[in-house]
Amino acid sequence: MSNQTIETILNRRSVRSFTNQPVSVQDISLIVEAGLYAPSARNRQNWHFTVVTNPEMIEKMHQLTLQGMEQRGLKVDEKDHTFYHAPLVIVVSSLIEGFAEFNAGCAIENMAIAAKSLGIDSCIIGQTRFMYSQTNKVDVNLMLKVPFEYEHDCSICFGYAKGEYPVAKERKAGVVDYIR
Amino acid sequence: MSNQTIETILNRRSVRSFTNQPVSVQDISLIVEAGLYAPSARNRQNWHFTVVTNPEMIEKMHQLTLQGMEQRGLKVDEKDHTFYHAPLVIVVSSLIEGFAEFNAGCAIENMAIAAKSLGIDSCIIGQTRFMYSQTNKVDVNLMLKVPFEYEHDCSICFGYAKGEYPVAKERKAGVVDYIR
Numbered sequence: 591m592s593n594q595t596i597e598t599i600l601n602r603r604s605v606r607s608f609t610n611q612p613v614s615v616q617d618i619s620l621i622v623e624a625g626l627y628a629p630s631a632r633n634r635q636n637w638h639f640t641v642v643t644n645p646e647m648i649e650k651m652h653q654l655t656l657q658g659m660e661q662r663g664l665k666v667d668e669k670d671h672t673f674y675h676a677p678l679v680i681v682v683s684s685l686i687e688g689f690a691e692f693n694a695g696c697a698i699e700n701m702a703i704a705a706k707s708l709g710i711d712s713c714i715i716g717q718t719r720f721m722y723s724q725t726n727k728v729d730v731n732l733m734l735k736v737p738f739e740y741e742h743d744c745s746i747c748f749g750y751a752k753g754e755y756p757v758a759k760e761r762k763a764g765v766v767d768y769i770r
Numbered sequence: 771m772s773n774q775t776i777e778t779i780l781n782r783r784s785v786r787s788f789t790n791q792p793v794s795v796q797d798i799s800l801i802v803e804a805g806l807y808a809p810s811a812r813n814r815q816n817w818h819f820t821v822v823t824n825p826e827m828i829e830k831m832h833q834l835t836l837q838g839m840e841q842r843g844l845k846v847d848e849k850d851h852t853f854y855h856a857p858l859v860i861v862v863s864s865l866i867e868g869f870a871e872f873n874a875g876c877a878i879e880n881m882a883i884a885a886k887s888l889g890i891d892s893c894i895i896g897q898t899r900f901m902y903s904q905t906n907k908v909d910v911n912l913m914l915k916v917p918f919e920y921e922h923d924c925s926i927c928f929g930y931a932k933g934e935y936p937v938a939k940e941r942k943a944g945v946v947d948y949i950r
Binding site: 596599620622627629633635639647689691692695703716734743744759761770 | 773774775776778779780782784800802803804806807808809811813815817818819820821822823824827868869871872873874875876878879880882883884886887888894896914915916923924938939941942945946947948949950
């Protein structure tokens with residue numbers, strides 16, 4: 591099969607080890623555009639993306655996530671970095687209304703696929719919601735330039751994969767049924 | 771730019787008019803595979819796809835959706851068909867747990883993008899949740915071969931676009947911020 595798009599979709603893996611090579615401004619712009627062109631229920635486009643390349647801010651988000659997890663009594667492995675030291679993090683937030691999570695999922699996947707087509711790998715990070723565990727929501731939204739009434743969905747980090755490329759996990763059996 | 775994947779992502783539209791040309795078994799299989807290769811939180815793959823090409827079942831789902839909407843007092847335009855007479859509907863259901871809607875969103879978008887790369891258009895249908903408004907959930911899950919503890923996410927219909935191809939709606943301004 592020589593369908594580049596489907597090959598890209600099937601070869602995307604969640605990557606958890608990155609080199610320190612930055613993602614170019616041009617590639618960031620293509621990735622963000624792909625996200626913005628996701629479908630959304632009733633064309634609400636009720637998402638917000640915070641595109642973070644500032645290393646101090648990435649570190650601050652990591653620390654806030656750890657603190658939030660610790661405060662909730664969740665086990666934190668100090669060796670792990672929330673964003674695996676990736677040079678680019680996009681924080682996705684939504685105005686919570688019908689289907690907001692589906693919309694956000696579509697946008698995130700568009701960004702992951704677009705990045706992969708550019709040779710850039712990614713990992714979706716759910717635990718950044720713990721940034722909001724211990725601080726005033728308004729403060730974190732301000733810090734991340736998120737409109738005050740928006741809620742955190744998740745984050746996605748991007749970079750160039752370091753080390754062995756992950757093998758696809760086995761697909762779960764029995765999850766597709768047909769009515770022909 | 772000659773990046774086929776990004777072009778496909780940017781050119782995908784929600785299409786609401788289809789010819790009666792069926793989607794081939796081979797293309798259905800590629801679309802479903804793309805969905806199955808979406809990322810999921812903790813690799814739970816907690817989704818279920820019901821792939822419906824049976825015209826009577828598509829009509830039954832349409833009628834159940836209409837009845838559910840009417841029962842809730844929602845306005846129903848008899849001219850509209852829930853699936854726009856598309857020849858293929860994939861119903862997506864999930865085991866509800868953390869991030870299930872994001873996972874489902876990623877899977878749905880993978881299917882929409884894969885289809886588009888094959889010349890097949892699609893539309894995500896949220897209102898099929900109304901199928902569950904007036905009937906026992908267990909009955910609808912049985913009818914759609916959905917595991918009994920799973921919940922309906924949404925549906926996505928596929929086919930070959932008929933008539934003028936939709937123009938992209940304007941992208942909302944001010945939804946991206948940068949921290950450099």
